[in-house]
Amino acid sequence: MASIPTDRSPDSSLALLREGYRFIGARCDRHGGxxxxxxxxxxxxxxxRGRDAATLFYGADRFARAGAMPLRVQRTLTGRGxxxxxxDAAHRERKAMLMSLMTPTAIRHLGRLFDxxxxxxxxxxxxxxxxxxxxxxxxxxxxxxxxxxxxxLTDAQVDRRTADLHAMIGGGASxxxxxxxxxxxxxxxxxxxxxxxxxxxxxxxxxxxxxxLRVIAEHRDEQGRVLPRGIAAVELLNLxxxxxxxDRFIVFAALALHDHPAWxxxxxxxxxxxxxxxxxxxxYYPFFPAAAARVRRSFDWRGYHFPQxxxxxxxxxxxxxxxxxxxxxxxxRPERFDGHRPNPFGLIPQGGGEHATGHRCAxxxxxxxxxxxxxxxxxxxxxxxxxxxDLAVSLRRMPALPPSGFVITGVRRAA
Ligand code: HEM
Ligand code: MYR
Numbered sequence: 001m002a003s004i005p006t007d008r009s010p011d012s013s014l015a016l017l018r019e020g021y022r023f024i025g026a027r028c029d030r031h032g033g034x035x036x037x038x039x040x041x042x043x044x045x046x047x048x049r050g051r052d053a054a055t056l057f058y059g060a061d062r063f064a065r066a067g068a069m070p071l072r073v074q075r076t077l078t079g080r081g082x083x084x085x086x087x088d089a090a091h092r093e094r095k096a097m098l099m100s101l102m103t104p105t106a107i108r109h110l111g112r113l114f115d116x117x118x119x120x121x122x123x124x125x126x127x128x129x130x131x132x133x134x135x136x137x138x139x140x141x142x143x144x145x146x147x148x149x150x151x152x153l154t155d156a157q158v159d160r161r162t163a164d165l166h167a168m169i170g171g172g173a174s175x176x177x178x179x180x181x182x183x184x185x186x187x188x189x190x191x192x193x194x195x196x197x198x199x200x201x202x203x204x205x206x207x208x209x210x211x212x213l214r215v216i217a218e219h220r221d222e223q224g225r226v227l228p229r230g231i232a233a234v235e236l237l238n239l240x241x242x243x244x245x246x247d248r249f250i251v252f253a254a255l256a257l258h259d260h261p262a263w264x265x266x267x268x269x270x271x272x273x274x275x276x277x278x279x280x281x282x283x284y285y286p287f288f289p290a291a292a293a294r295v296r297r298s299f300d301w302r303g304y305h306f307p308q309x310x311x312x313x314x315x316x317x318x319x320x321x322x323x324x325x326x327x328x329x330x331x332x333r334p335e336r337f338d339g340h341r342p343n344p345f346g347l348i349p350q351g352g353g354e355h356a357t358g359h360r361c362a363x364x365x366x367x368x369x370x371x372x373x374x375x376x377x378x379x380x381x382x383x384x385x386x387x388x389x390d391l392a393v394s395l396r397r398m399p400a401l402p403p404s405g406f407v408i409t410g411v412r413r414a415a
Pocket of ligand 2: 288
């Protein structure tokens with residue numbers, strides 16, 4: 001049995017925060033493979049990257065999720081008691097409820113609501129001299145997803161709720177104030193939605209049949225029990241929060257169109273080119289760094305021993321940039337997706353494997369749909385200028401974003 005190459009520092013947590021998205025990849029490169037072992041957040045952790053590693057990670061019940069995510073991430077980003085930390089029958093049952101909301105009709109409905117937001121804001125942007133895209137998109141997505149989910153939201157609440165959803169997204173990997181904002185935001189968000197679940201159950205809030213609020217509030221498990229109100233709130237947040245997080249991918253798409261202007265023309269009225277562009281944005285730009293799990297029962301793989309209980313991190317960013325999978329991985333080339341269906345274990349910005357049975361992101365189709373609509377809006381429905389600004393995406397900041405938030409000026413409606 002070979003021993004897994006080991007990083008000897010007593011604990012690498014600070015290095016992870018310092019190095020960000022390249023933390024796992026840089027050490028794999030140093031050890032000349034796709035695996036190494038270290039201590040992270042005080043626990044021994046095996047880090048993996050690449051398609052074979054993703055196939056292992058998402059296949060054949062080798063891993064469990066209960067308690068796998070670092071507590072600081074659970075307390076801010078994911079919440080506790082939600083689908084991300086469930087295993088086996090409990091996971092399948094909860095995931096099926098969430099996936100029942102992801103029908104093509106429901107996704108189109110959310111897409112139209114987002115397009116409506118876009119049309120409404122465009123008139124305002126034409127009046128404003130300068131527009132910062134990131135905060136605008138956050139508010140637009142909050143409004144669209146709340147309307148879609150049956151969650152009432154007044155105009156006066158939009159800023160607060162958007163700020164809280166952003167704070168949960170930003171709080172998992174930050175220390176100090178950024179983390180505390182995330183903790184507070186999650187407490188406030190869960191309280192807000194638990195109250196709406198109560199009112200839906202009492203019949204005093206008429207959430208539309210089929211809406212996420214109604215489905216989650218009324219859902220019964222195989223024993224016929226409704227979800228505890230706090231867990232129902234966590235699952236609602238699992239739809240609202242990541243939909244708002246799509247603002248980052250849209251900013252990256254705007255950045256890609258700015259850096260590769262030939263694609264502005266290519267995507268106009270060409271659905272295939274739009275799809276390729278969106279896939280390359282999801283592959284190329286840094287977002288969710290790594291997925292976490294624990295070894296269920298000891299096993300051996302490729303001559304390495306994985307002991308029971310050991311935490312394992314799968315490098316999502318590093319797999320999307322693996323040179324064995326992607327020719328010239330550091331070049332932005334959407335045409336690599338033309339006519340190719342992405343491999344379910346190769347392109348894994350939102351996890352790998354299957355949606356229904358595994359932990360692959362429940363919102364991947366929503367993400368792709370909203371990104372495509374955003375690209376169409378940016379290229380076919382409006383013109384704008386991009387003034388000088390700081391657009392350098394640091395791989396050290398998790399989650400990443402260009403510091404300027406993407407400023408545009410001179411917005412006008414496309415003729
Ligand atoms: C899970 C990324 C958008 C809902 C995940 C996972 C990742 C991810 C990496 C975990 C995979 C794993 O544990 O193996 C992203 C990114 C998004 C995004 C980068 C871009 C904004 C969405 C959207 C929704 C959503 C729009 C819902 C509307 C979920 C849920 C899970 C999940 C419910 C848990 C799935 C499970 O544990 O079975 N996502 N996601 N995500 N995502 Fe997303
Ligand atoms: C979501 O809201 O669920 C999707 C987008 C969140 C991205 C946040 C990325 C930073 C979190 C650090 C996770 C560390 C995993 C070991």
